[in-house]
Amino acid sequence: MSDRAPLSNWLEESRAKLARAELSPQAEPVGWVARVADGIVQITGLPDAALGALLQLESGAYAFAQSLDPEVINAVLLDEGAAVEVGDRVSDTGEVLQAPVGEALLGRVVDPLGRPLDGQPAPKTEARLPIERPAPEIIERDLVAEPLETGILVVDSLFALGRGQRELIVGDHATGKTSLGTDAIINQKSSEVICIYVAVGQRASAVERVVAAVREHGAPERSIFVAGLASAPPGLQWIAPFAAMSMAEFFRDRGQDVLIVIDDLTLHAATHRELALLTREPPGREAYPGDIFYLHARLLERAAKLSPELGGGSITALPIAQTDAGNLSAYIPTNLISITDGQIVLNTHLFSANQRPAVDVGLSVSRVGGKAQKPALRAVSGRVRLDYAQFLELEMFTRFGGISNTRVKAQITRGARIRALLTQPRYSGLRLADQVALLAALADGALDAISPEAIPELRAQLPGWLDAQATEAVGEVAQSGELSDECRAELVAAVRALAKGFARGVVQSDEEDG
Ligand SMILES: Nc1ncnc2c1ncn2[C@@H]1O[C@H](COP(=O)(O)OP(=O)(O)OP(=O)(O)O)[C@@H](O)[C@H]1O
Numbered sequence: 001m002s003d004r005a006p007l008s009n010w011l012e013e014s015r016a017k018l019a020r021a022e023l024s025p026q027a028e029p030v031g032w033v034a035r036v037a038d039g040i041v042q043i044t045g046l047p048d049a050a051l052g053a054l055l056q057l058e059s060g061a062y063a064f065a066q067s068l069d070p071e072v073i074n075a076v077l078l079d080e081g082a083a084v085e086v087g088d089r090v091s092d093t094g095e096v097l098q099a100p101v102g103e104a105l106l107g108r109v110v111d112p113l114g115r116p117l118d119g120q121p122a123p124k125t126e127a128r129l130p131i132e133r134p135a136p137e138i139i140e141r142d143l144v145a146e147p148l149e150t151g152i153l154v155v156d157s158l159f160a161l162g163r164g165q166r167e168l169i170v171g172d173h174a175t176g177k178t179s180l181g182t183d184a185i186i187n188q189k190s191s192e193v194i195c196i197y198v199a200v201g202q203r204a205s206a207v208e209r210v211v212a213a214v215r216e217h218g219a220p221e222r223s224i225f226v227a228g229l230a231s232a233p234p235g236l237q238w239i240a241p242f243a244a245m246s247m248a249e250f251f252r253d254r255g256q257d258v259l260i261v262i263d264d265l266t267l268h269a270a271t272h273r274e275l276a277l278l279t280r281e282p283p284g285r286e287a288y289p290g291d292i293f294y295l296h297a298r299l300l301e302r303a304a305k306l307s308p309e310l311g312g313g314s315i316t317a318l319p320i321a322q323t324d325a326g327n328l329s330a331y332i333p334t335n336l337i338s339i340t341d342g343q344i345v346l347n348t349h350l351f352s353a354n355q356r357p358a359v360d361v362g363l364s365v366s367r368v369g370g371k372a373q374k375p376a377l378r379a380v381s382g383r384v385r386l387d388y389a390q391f392l393e394l395e396m397f398t399r400f401g402g403i404s405n406t407r408v409k410a411q412i413t414r415g416a417r418i419r420a421l422l423t424q425p426r427y428s429g430l431r432l433a434d435q436v437a438l439l440a441a442l443a444d445g446a447l448d449a450i451s452p453e454a455i456p457e458l459r460a461q462l463p464g465w466l467d468a469q470a471t472e473a474v475g476e477v478a479q480s481g482e483l484s485d486e487c488r489a490e491l492v493a494a495v496r497a498l499a500k501g502f503a504r505g506v507v508q509s510d511e512e513d514g
Contacts, residue, residue: 029092033057034072036084039233040278043073043090052096052132058088064097064235067279074279076235078113096132099243100125101250106194109211109225112236112243117227118211131242133249135301142307144341147372148259148316151187151429152180154359154422157381157439159344162372163193163257164305164314168336170321170328171346175358177320179426180344181261182210183357184318186218187429188259193316194251195223196260198244201230201237201267210263217427237271245302248315255311260303264320265296269332286331297339328363342366355423361388374432376483380439384418391415413452417442420452421459433477433491434463437470440488441495454502461498470494 031046041063043055053065055075061084063075077084100114104123108116112131116122144162161167169177185195197214199207207227214223224247228240241262248258262268269292276289284290296319303317321336326348328337337343342365351358370378394412421438424430430438438459441447450458466474473490477483 029094031055031073031090031092033084033086033088033090036086038278039077039235040275041075041077041084041090043075044071046073046090046092049073049092050096052130054093054095054097056091056093057084058090059083063090064239066275067281076238076275077233078235078239080231080233096130097239098128099131099239099246100127101129101247102126105224105247107221107223109207109227111232112226112228112240127250129246129250131239131246132298133246133302135298136304136306136310140307140310142305142312143371144305144314144368145372146257146305146314147369147374147377148184148193148257149187149191149432150180150184151431152183152357153424153430153435153438154357154361155180155184155344156373156430156432156435157377158361158385159342159359159364159366160369160373160377161316161318161366162305162369163316164303165342165366165368165372166300166303166317166319166340167366167369168319168321168333168340168343169346170323170333170336170343171358172323172326172348175346175348175351176356177322177346178206178210178263180346180357181263181318181320182213183426183429185214185223185259185261186427188222189217189219190431192257193222194248194256194258195219196244196248196258197223197225198241198260198262199225199227199229200240200262200264201228201271202263204229204231213427234271234275238268238275241265241268241299245299245315249302252306252313252315253311255313257313258315260315260317262317262319264322265336266320266322266332269296288331292332293335293339296336300339341368355419357424359422361385362392374481376436376477376481376487377432377439379483380436380443380488383443384439387411388415388418388422391418414442414448416452417447417455420455423456424459425456428460430459431463431474431478432481433466433470433474434459436477436483436488437466437473437491437495438462440483441492441499444492446492446496447499450499450502458498458502462495465498466491466494469497 029046031043033041034044035042049065051068055063061079063077065073066076067074102125104125108123109118110116144164146163148161148163150156169180171177188195197210211225214220226240226244228237248260251258272295273288281289300317303315305314321333323333345360345363346358347360470490473487476487
């Protein structure tokens with residue numbers, strides 16, 4: 001009897017505790033891996049998961065829901081070599097896939113999820129944003145009216161870019177596409193623009209070259225390198241441009257200007273096709289799924305100039321696309337050409353003829369940037385395009401025989417000089433005043449006395465020479481963006497004086513000039 005008293009006390013206490021307990025049942029969405037192959041996991045038992053939901057597998061690996069069926073979810077793995085087995089538990093994190101954003105990413109090389117690839121500690125980012133975000137509404141946008149200077153004469157004078165523009169860089173393999181994008185990033189050294197380079201499906205060594213070039217010549221402290229490397233799971237490559245766009249939007253929303261180079265969308269399209277085929281989406285033209293246009297349109301629409309009420313920030317996008325045998329009418333290049341506000345076409349023959357950047361001026365176009373061009377540059381670049389186009393046509397005829405007409409001869413020598421001017425080595429961006437001085441001098445015949453072969457050396461010496469000989473004009477053009485008659489005269493006189501040395505065959509060094 002005495003043994004039973006403690007037991008009944010305990011029972012009573014427990015009953016009282018249970019009565020007091022507030023039970024709030026919690027359901028945790030849990031699914032199971034039904035199939036796993038080629039970076040794709042098929043999951044059953046998560047009927048409420050959202051498209052793009054971030055899912056965590058039993059091994060700790062992450063995947064995101066790429067397509068939803070009533071019975072099964074196709075999710076793309078985001079972790080390399082994740083040990084996934086059939087029957088593993090999968091939980092829905094309740095979040096859509098997000099990318100870390102913030103200033104801590106500046107100067108860093110990271111994967112699309114913000115994990116470091118540069119051997120340094122993980123960046124301490126202050127916020128996260130979904131990788132898929134809506135593009136700004138029409139009412140939220142402003143006109144593209146401010147130039148984004150690339151420092152590359154052929155681009156800035158003939159196909160000027162504006163902040164908030166999307167301009168495709170398109171060309172065959174090894175025609176200088178990456179170099180053009182990298183040079184545009186490097187030239188932002190003298191601006192306040194934040195730069196993001198996104199590699200999709202590239203080799204690590206190629207990304208390393210870009211990082212090294214920006215670190216040596218540009219402003220790495222204002223640049224972010226996001227790499228979805230060829231060796232990374234296709235899921236990571238797929239999200240890379242979207243994650244990078246969210247990283248760009250963080251700065252845009254603070255009123256800053258951002259330049260994003262996406263290298264390249266042809267490989268991104270191939271990754272999208274690979275994932276779509278693995279998840280058994282119906283293949284369309286060239287086996288790409290039906291949403292391939294929408295995929296890139298919704299990505300690139302996010303690059304825009306915001307209205308002053310929203311801070312006036314901008315994202316300028318330079319997506320890159322690769323062609324085969326110069327075929328611009330292939331599926332992906334035509335899609336991208338119709339999504340963007342223009343294209344810079346790079347030509348293999350020009351590249352082999354050492355005319356670099358190998359920009360095909362006949363096929364390239366900038367649909368909005370011209371309006372954003374600084375008045376000083378607009379004033380002097382008007383004729384160049386026409387003169388150059390005429391020269392290219394005339395040059396073809398000269399191949400069939402000698403030219404006796406002096407006017408035609410003059411046009412050809414002038415064209416050859418324009419070609420020499422538009423040929424520009426890497427890492428040698430020109431300032432606005434340098435570009436204006438060169439084109440004004442060309443128009444006024446100040447370069448007529450020198451041979452096209454001497455032009456590269458003249459161009460190399462020009463910035464230092466102008467700083468010394470036309471200080472006021474350089475300052476005025478840089479500050480106002482306008483070109484007064486006095487300024488123009490001062491700049492042309494300075495170029496004429498520099499050209500004199502070359503005309504005599506004497507290459508003056510800066511010290512001699514000083
Ligand atoms: N303006 C230039 N002057 C001199 N060399 C250049 C110039 N632009 C590019 N190059 C050289 O051309 C080569 C190919 O350039 P790049 O890698 O940029 O081409 P790509 O089209 O991006 O190649 P891929 O198809 O492999 O992506 C590089 O060695 C680069 O240094």
